[in-house]
Amino acid sequence: MSSSPAGSARAAAAIGGYLLGVLTVPLDLLGVLVAPVATPATDRVAAIERWRVTRLLGVPATVAPRGARAAGYLTVRAVLGLVGAVVLGLCGAGVVAAAALVYGASTGAAVPIVDATEPGQITWTTVAVVVLPGAVLCFLGVQGLVGVVRAEAWALRRSVRPGSGELAQRVAQLTTTRADVVDVIDDERRRIERDLHDGVQQRVVALSILLGRVQREADEDRRGELQRRAITETGHILDELREVSWRIYPAMLARDGLHAALEALADRTPLPTRLDYALTERAPRPVESACYFTASEAITNAIKHSGAETIAVGVERDGPLVRLRVRDDGNGGADPGGHGLAGIATRVTALDGTMRVDSPPGGPTIVTVEVPCG
Structure with missing residues (x-):
């Protein structure tokens, strides 16, 4: 019935x-x-x-x-x-x-x-x-x-x-994209290794030294101070690991979806960040992943290089496409061929999507990604 x-x-x-x-x-x-x-x-x-x-x-x-x-x-x-x-x-x-x-x-x-x-x-x-x-x-x-x-x-x-010429062009594009994806994955692995080696590993070494000093220290007051420093260092290690895990793939993105992950990203951003999320249902996981990492990279660039004071992130559905737009009011001049944005473009292209970077001198910078969503 x-x-x-x-x-x-x-x-x-x-x-x-x-x-x-x-x-x-x-x-x-x-x-x-x-x-x-x-x-x-x-x-x-x-x-x-x-x-x-x-x-x-x-x-x-x-x-x-x-x-x-x-x-x-x-x-x-x-x-x-x-x-x-x-x-x-x-x-x-x-x-x-x-x-x-x-x-x-x-x-x-x-x-x-x-x-x-x-x-x-x-x-x-x-x-x-x-x-x-x-x-x-x-x-x-x-x-x-x-x-x-x-x-x-x-x-x-x-x-x-598509006709035969378009198919040949598509095959060539996919071949190039596959090579670019492999390069991006290798770069990400090297970046993660650097984060673990230069950040987490160094703090773990410092913690082990502190714990060794605690064992050798006879003065109770001094031992208590070293223990407090060890506890603080443990907190720093957990923060570093959490930061690395978010850069690899945030668990919240897989568990709660793109909206929750972008809200958490906005909360963690030191600049005032406005989020306008207009999707009524979850997109496929690859689409959510591409949108999240695009937003993360664009926000990171805005913080490091643009001198921006505010950031706006918008997500909407346009027919078969999911559109993500990140806008900052910084100095502009962003390079679409830069390492971070180029990696994002490769990720998006692999999903048959497109990425545009509009960043005239003096700003603002607008990064727009459109990904097919079926």
């Missing part, structure tokens, strides 16, 4: 999408006509059609065709819309004829719409004779409607499918 309302909603959405497809034929033709002089307008019409097909007809497609492909898609779409209008018209005519026959048989009245101009011409026998061919025609009409929907899905998928 619980699936019935959902099925009815899907059917209603599909019918609405079909009818809307018939009505948008003039818009599709207009998009084709303006393609040579107004490509963005054509792309916009194609995006509207993608929304209709994905949201109402339930066809998965994360992107809309663009450029020449958008014009070709709209041409096919217009033809399918016209075919759909014809099929819909025939189905409507069949429904009207069936209703007229039943009305004439039940009342004995004349039904001119089916060429029965005299009363009593339509009887139940007449209805019984046309039931079988009517049922066959109804079945064919429904199949025509389904066929148009399937053709719509095929046209959209075909128009966004």
